[in-house]
Amino acid sequence: MRLEHPIFHQPLKTEIESYEIDTPGGYAAWPDGKDLGAKLSVWKVHEGEFPGDVDVGLVSDPYGFEDTPDAEWISSGVNSKGPRSMALGRHGNRFLWGFAGDPTQMTESARRVFVNAVVYMKPFDGQPPLTKKRSSAREWQLVYAGYVDKYGDDAGTKDWLVKLFPESVRAEVGLDGERLTAYYRERLEYLHKPEGAEGFVVDPDLEALALSNRRPALLAHLSRTLAADPTDEVALRLADRYLDEKALREGAGIVAWIAEREGALFFSDTAGFRWLVDPRARAAVKREAGTKEAAPSAGK
DSSP: OOTTSGGGTSSSOOOOOEEEEEOOGGGGGSTTTTTOOSEEEEEOOBSSOTTTTSOOOOOBOOTTTTSSTTEEEEEEOSOSSOTTOEEEEEETTEEEEOOOOOTTTBOHHHHHHHHHHHHHHGGGTTOOOSOOOOSOOTTHHHHHHHHHHHHTTOHHHHHHHHHTSOHHHHHHHOSOHHHHHHHHHHTGGGEEOOTTOSSOEEOHHHHHHTOOTTSHHHHHHHHHHHHHOTTOHHHHHHHHHHBSOTTOOSHHHHHHHHHHTTTSEEEETTTTSEEEEOHHHHHHHHHHHHHHHHSOOOOO
């Protein structure tokens, strides 16, 4: 939980009472659950248990959720999936309240947090999400690696698992969950998902340059390289692969495209492994630039 989030503090004051539960057994199979202790500190949202007293509720895929600037992961909830599966979160003008207990079953603190969430969402009215989901995020490749040891002996599952790992990777490290996890952790920043691929693949251009596709250092490298040599083949390939504007085909145009959108670009796995433009951030940058240009120069 991100207890610093406004929904836990205003406008209604809340006291989040915590207690301990046994860590769900299934969490250990997930990349972010391997180091959890035997107990978890949790917040009681409603009375009653599933099944019988309340519905099952809903959690959402947490991986890549926050790779757009209008999305917030706020809290998980005890579930049958992974420890970071999202029960409370915002994407644009949509809020997920994944807990299923109705107001008569909610604890006092949960009722207050629910009201705070409604108030918190008011400023986002009319701001639909910037992106639609086109891909799962790269962290899923670590989940898939963990599946190998858990499900790899099952004949019905093994064929599907094999397709998630390129033949070259299987030849190098074998179909071994621990070794695959180490392989992909080391190369996580170089992963992408070409159209039609079932799993994620390592981009050899990024690996050779030791550059992440989702860090601003890639944009700086493209600008610097193509300013010096507009025909640099590797830089042009990377620009074509990761910049959202597919009409760009020549170095000078790419350099200008990046420069004109400075401060307004973000990278999203889930929106297709692309650098995209946040129109609200770009408008703010333009307003700030216009204000500076309009400001009178100081006289002596």
